Amino acid sequence: MAEIVLREALKRGLEEALDNDPRIFMMGEDIGEYGGAYAVTDGFLKKYGPERIKDTPISEQAFLGAGIGAAAAGLRPIVEFMSMSFTLVAFDQIVNMAANIRYMSGGQISVPMVIRAPTGAGVQLGATHSQSFETWLAEVPGMKVVCPSTPYDALGLLRSAIKDDNPVFMAEPALLYGAKGEVPDEYYDIEIGKADVTREGSDVTLVSYGYGMRPLNEAADRLSAKGVSVEVIDLRSLSPLDITTVVSSVQKTYKLVVVDNARRTGGIMAEVAAEVQERASEWLDGPIMRVGSDDVPWPYNRGLEREVLTDADDILRAVEYGFGL
Amino acid sequence: MASSTKPSSKPSSKRFKSSKNGAGGSEGLDESGVAANIDHLHLFRQMFLIRQFELACGENYSNGMIRGFLHLYVGQEATGVGAISALRDDDYIVSHYRDHGHALARGVDVNRSMAELFGRATGTSKGKGGSMHIFDAAKRFMGGHAIVAGQMPLAAGLALAQQYEKTDGLTICFFGDGSTNQGIYHETMNLAAVWKLPVLFFLENNMYGMGSSIERVRAGGIDFYPGMSTYEIPAAEVDGMDVLAVREATETAVARIRAGAGPQFIEAKTFRFVGHSLADGQKYRGQKEVKEWEQRDPINTFPALLIKKGMATQKQIEEIKARVDEEVAEAVEFAERSPEPDPSEIDTDILA
Numbered sequence: 001m002a003e004i005v006l007r008e009a010l011k012r013g014l015e016e017a018l019d020n021d022p023r024i025f026m027m028g029e030d031i032g033e034y035g036g037a038y039a040v041t042d043g044f045l046k047k048y049g050p051e052r053i054k055d056t057p058i059s060e061q062a063f064l065g066a067g068i069g070a071a072a073a074g075l076r077p078i079v080e081f082m083s084m085s086f087t088l089v090a091f092d093q094i095v096n097m098a099a100n101i102r103y104m105s106g107g108q109i110s111v112p113m114v115i116r117a118p119t120g121a122g123v124q125l126g127a128t129h130s131q132s133f134e135t136w137l138a139e140v141p142g143m144k145v146v147c148p149s150t151p152y153d154a155l156g157l158l159r160s161a162i163k164d165d166n167p168v169f170m171a172e173p174a175l176l177y178g179a180k181g182e183v184p185d186e187y188y189d190i191e192i193g194k195a196d197v198t199r200e201g202s203d204v205t206l207v208s209y210g211y212g213m214r215p216l217n218e219a220a221d222r223l224s225a226k227g228v229s230v231e232v233i234d235l236r237s238l239s240p241l242d243i244t245t246v247v248s249s250v251q252k253t254y255k256l257v258v259v260d261n262a263r264r265t266g267g268i269m270a271e272v273a274a275e276v277q278e279r280a281s282e283w284l285d286g287p288i289m290r291v292g293s294d295d296v297p298w299p300y301n302r303g304l305e306r307e308v309l310t311d312a313d314d315i316l317r318a319v320e321y322g323f324g325l
Numbered sequence: 326m327a328s329s330t331k332p333s334s335k336p337s338s339k340r341f342k343s344s345k346n347g348a349g350g351s352e353g354l355d356e357s358g359v360a361a362n363i364d365h366l367h368l369f370r371q372m373f374l375i376r377q378f379e380l381a382c383g384e385n386y387s388n389g390m391i392r393g394f395l396h397l398y399v400g401q402e403a404t405g406v407g408a409i410s411a412l413r414d415d416d417y418i419v420s421h422y423r424d425h426g427h428a429l430a431r432g433v434d435v436n437r438s439m440a441e442l443f444g445r446a447t448g449t450s451k452g453k454g455g456s457m458h459i460f461d462a463a464k465r466f467m468g469g470h471a472i473v474a475g476q477m478p479l480a481a482g483l484a485l486a487q488q489y490e491k492t493d494g495l496t497i498c499f500f501g502d503g504s505t506n507q508g509i510y511h512e513t514m515n516l517a518a519v520w521k522l523p524v525l526f527f528l529e530n531n532m533y534g535m536g537s538s539i540e541r542v543r544a545g546g547i548d549f550y551p552g553m554s555t556y557e558i559p560a561a562e563v564d565g566m567d568v569l570a571v572r573e574a575t576e577t578a579v580a581r582i583r584a585g586a587g588p589q590f591i592e593a594k595t596f597r598f599v600g601h602s603l604a605d606g607q608k609y610r611g612q613k614e615v616k617e618w619e620q621r622d623p624i625n626t627f628p629a630l631l632i633k634k635g636m637a638t639q640k641q642i643e644e645i646k647a648r649v650d651e652e653v654a655e656a657v658e659f660a661e662r663s664p665e666p667d668p669s670e671i672d673t674d675i676l677a
Contacts, residue, residue, distance in 0.1 A: 025489065051489065057519065062478045062512035069482015069496075072467060073417070075489060077482075092509075095471050097479060105460035105468060106450030107674035141675050165677035 001184050007177040009151035010040050010116075013158035014078065021076060024162065025052040027063050028080030028116075037082045038118055038177050040281050043259030060090040062281045064115070071113040071167075078162065081117035085131045086169060098167040104321035112165045114158075118174040119147070119209045120261055124305060130298035132262035134171035134210075138271070140240035144192050145238040147171040147214035153236055156190030164192065173211035173261075193240035195199050197249065199232035204255040204325060207246055207272060209235035212261035212310060219315035228325050237266050243275040247283075250276055254285035255323050261310050262291025289322040291315050347663050357399035365631055368410060368568050370645045372402035375426040376624050377653045378435065382425065382442060382456075385657065386603045391442045398426030400598035403623035405430045407571025408497060408591070411579055416495040417465045417487075419480040422457040423597075427499055433461040439611025439656040445663035452666045453674065473506035474500060477526075480519045484588075493583045495523040497575075503534025505549055506542060514588075518556040521587035525578050526558070528592040529565065532648050535601045536609040558590045565595030566621045568641075598622070606618040 004012075017024050026041065032055040035042035045053045056063040060081065067077040087094065094095050094115065101109045115219045121130035144166055148154035154172070161168035198213075199220060208216040213234050220230040231249050235242065250256050256276055258269035273288040294308040319325050379397040386395045398405065401423070402473035409418065409430040418429040429439055433449060441448030442456050449459050457471040467483060470476035480498030487494040504510050505528070517524050528549055532539055539547045559581065563574040571593055578589035596618040600607045607615075631637035 055521075057512070057515055058510035060515055061509040062481065062516040065475070065509070065513070066476020066482035066485055069467075069479040069484070070486045070489070071482070072479070073483045075486045092472055092475055093478065096475060097470075101468070102677065104450060104454040105462065105674075105675050106448070106453050106457040108450070108460050108462040109467070110677045112677075144676075267490030304566060 001182050002248075003180050004151055004183050005177065006148070006151045006154045006172075006179050006305040007038065007040055009155040009183055010043075010172070012183075013155045013162070014041070014044070014045075017078070017162045018044070018052060023074065024078060025054065025075065026078045026080065027054040027056050027067060029056055029058055029082050031055060031080050036080065038174070038179070038181070041080070058080050060086055061093050064090040065093040065097060067113050067115075068093060068101070068262060069109055069169070071111040072109050076112050076162070078114045078116065081115065083129050084117045084119040084133050085116075085129050087117055087133060094137065094143075094167075094169075095140050099140045102142055111164050111167045113167050114161045114170060115167065116170045116172060118177070119171040120173050120175060121293070121305060121309060122175045122211070124300055124302055126300040127297035131172070134169065134238055135260070135262050137169050137269045138268050139242070141238075143169060144240065145169045145171065146192055146236060147238060148211040148236065149172065149173065149176065149210050149234055150241070151179065153196070153234070154189060155183055157192065157236065159189040160192050163189070168192065171210065174212050176214075185250045189235065189242055193237045193242055195242035195245040196230065196234045196236055197245065198234050199230060201229035201231040202253055203229040204319060204323060205231045205246070205249040205253045206232060206256060206257050206315065207233045207235065207269070207270075208259035208260060208261070209238065210261060212259050215310055215312045216259050218312035219319070222312060222316060223319065223325065235268070235272075238294065241271065241275070243272065243279065246272060246276055247280045250280050251283045254283055256284065256291040257315065257318050257322065259310060259315055260292035262288075262293060263295050264290065265295050267292055272294060286322050289318040291318045334565050363569070363572070365636055366641060366645060368406055369628055369631070369637075369642070370649065371406045371410075371430050372623055372627065373646060374435070374649050374652065375402045375429050377404070377649050378425060378429060378439070378656070381439070381597070381653050381657055385443070385503070385604060388406065390661070391456070392444070393455050394422070395603045396423040396601065397597070397599050397603070398423050400618065400622065401529055401531060401565065401595045402426060403568040403627070404565040404571055404593040404595050405499070407568040408499075408575045408593075411572050411575035412497060413490070413494070415465065415494045417467050417480070417483040417494070419467050419483065419496060419498045420459075420469045421473070421476060421500055421504070422429055422469055422471040423501070424457065424459050428459040428461065428466055428469070431461070431464050431466045433459065433464055433466055433521055435652055436659040439660040440663045443660035443663065444665070446666040446670070447659070447663040451670060451674070452514045453670070457497045474504035474510045475503070476500065477509055477513040478516070480524055481513050481522055482520040484517070485520065487523050488520070493523075495525060495526045495579065495582045497527055499529060501534065502530045502532065502539055502549065503537075514553070514556045514558060517588040518558050520586075523582045523586045525575070525582060526588060526590045527575075528590070529595055530592055531595050533597075533601070533610070536605070538610070546584075548592070548671065550590060553590045558588050559586070560590035561594065562592045562594065565593030566623050566626070568623055568627055589667050
């Protein structure tokens with residue numbers, strides 16, 4: 001067991017995949033010579049060569065689409081976007097092609113492809129580079145969407161994504177590439193579609209994923225210090241969504257706060273709240289409280305961006321407002 | 326209507342000249358009476374099958390058996406048949422939403438294709454795809470695709486896999502003139518060229534993107550092949566109403582690709598004799614223009630040429646027509662008596 005940063009965990013997962021399966025190759029903007037915008041693929045070009053580490057033109061539609069074609073022909077591409085916001089350019093390929101082609105071919109075509117993209121705000125990149133569209137993709141049938149919050153989960157989810165015969169979108173919280181955590185030396189993976197109860201408690205359930213886990217854990221610490229017993233759930237997978245684990249928790253705590261690092265409206269947490277309301281309303285002691293970032297374009301200014309971002313204070317206010325805790 | 330979209334009454338190899346490094350057109354049969362390795366009657370049979378299949382689709386759209394959007398390949402048969410006849414079984418084919426002709430030219434089952442249009446369980450996609458989404462992975466027919474130009478990087482990716490696995494297979498990508506104003510078209514051209522992918526870009530220029538004539542939506546006239554020099558992709562123009570010329574141009578391009586020359590581009594000038602879809606009243610063009618192109622209908626001109634050259638008899642042509650008519654009638658019957666998909670099929674084939 002060693003403590004490594006999330007970037008290293010991803011790197012380890014990608015390297016072992018490239019080492020073990022010749023059908024696996026990578027494509028993306030500046031992943032080769034440059035080493036990746038977030039340095040995840042630093043050194044890969046030298047180690048694996050230009051046929052397997054492909055620097056692409058700035059043509060998100062074309063290289064994502066080429067990944068689909070290569071996957072349809074039996075290869076297993078891993079495609080990197082430089083930013084979640086840039087996936088917008090390629091949404092037609094992701095949704096209309098990667099996710100739909102299996103269904104519209106009556107099951108004849110599979111797309112075993114991993115799409116990786118840094119997601120989220122917090123480093124003053126302004127409105128076009130700070131968005132979290134994994135929540136949009138979670139609505140699309142025919143693909144899976146995961147988002148890790150720790151190095152352990154990043155490696156475990158990446159291994160499962162690479163093994164999966166479907167398109168799997170891996171949103172990587174940009175603010176967490178340098179986050180540290182314990183990762184075992186021996187092999188493990190994490191089943192896609194299973195949430196993780198990271199802290200057990202009996203008074204209130206807090207749910208988030210990805211970077212949202214950071215303010216959520218801080219809020220949980222502060223509540224614990226006040227004597228509140230908090231249960232914490234990391235969704236890890238937005239699609240499939242493990243609503244069962246959330247419902248089980250609510251049946252224990254009777255109180256639910258859902259927390260999104262993305263904009264509050266129309267996010268995955270609206271879905272969690274609706275599902276829990278349908279399945280477990282009789283277990284709820286009060287309203288389902290929803291916390292998210294403000295419904296505004298992401299501002300550049302540091303102070304303004306911090307104000308918009310979900311933080312522990314926002315979560316504590318929701319807990320107090322909803323349940324008087 | 327714009328005079329530039331008129332066909333020449335008799336296509337000449339001068340009009341259909343090739344660009345730098347491009348494949349030439351042909352008048353169909355050469356002086357010696359044509360290469361012996363081409364099964365001319367088979368080419369005719371395929372074109373006629375497509376024509377009759379499409380007319381049957383039109384009828385069954387009118388009577389409500391086929392729904393959704395229906396785009397017919399009537400008039401363009403010589404392009405798809407000529408091009409696909411020059412391919413190997415291990416080559417991939419990617420098509421657009423006017424895909425029936427390509428599917429049939431590839432040998433996708435006629436009955437199952439018709440059943441797909443009827444939305445039946447026996448269809449190529451079990452009734453889940455429809456007219457615009459015919460697939461037959463076993464025949465490497467990788468789909469009709471309905472977002473204009475959206476199929477282009479799919480073709481590049483299939484070709485990338487062929488290159489990655491060091492085969493000499495290739496991928497042909499059919500697209501229409503309407504595709505050329507999409508950004509993804511240009512992105513894919515560049516990507517394929519910079520990576521030297523074994524892909525044949527095959528433009529079926531039928532002069533109209535739905536109801537918009539090329540002149541109204543494109544700066545630079547009706548010829549696309551000269552622009553390929555931007556990507557350093559060798560490009561040729563060919564008469565899309567001449568099945569042998571199309572085949573020859575395709576053979577030339579295919580040989581270059583298999584030899585490792587990277588992507589090639591063919592522009593076939595062709596014309597659909599019917600509307601964009603069955604919902605199209607064709608208010609945007611005059612019947613005079615359509616009539617002029619119909620003079621060059623390959624369904625008529627090709628067998629006439631074969632008979633004139635003594636390569637087929639009227640009787641042989643009539644026999645082929647009779648057999649095709651039976652085959653299409655049988656396909657309609659097969660589709661009609663095929664079961665509707667079971668409701669349990671709604672949530673299968675979503676994830677592997």
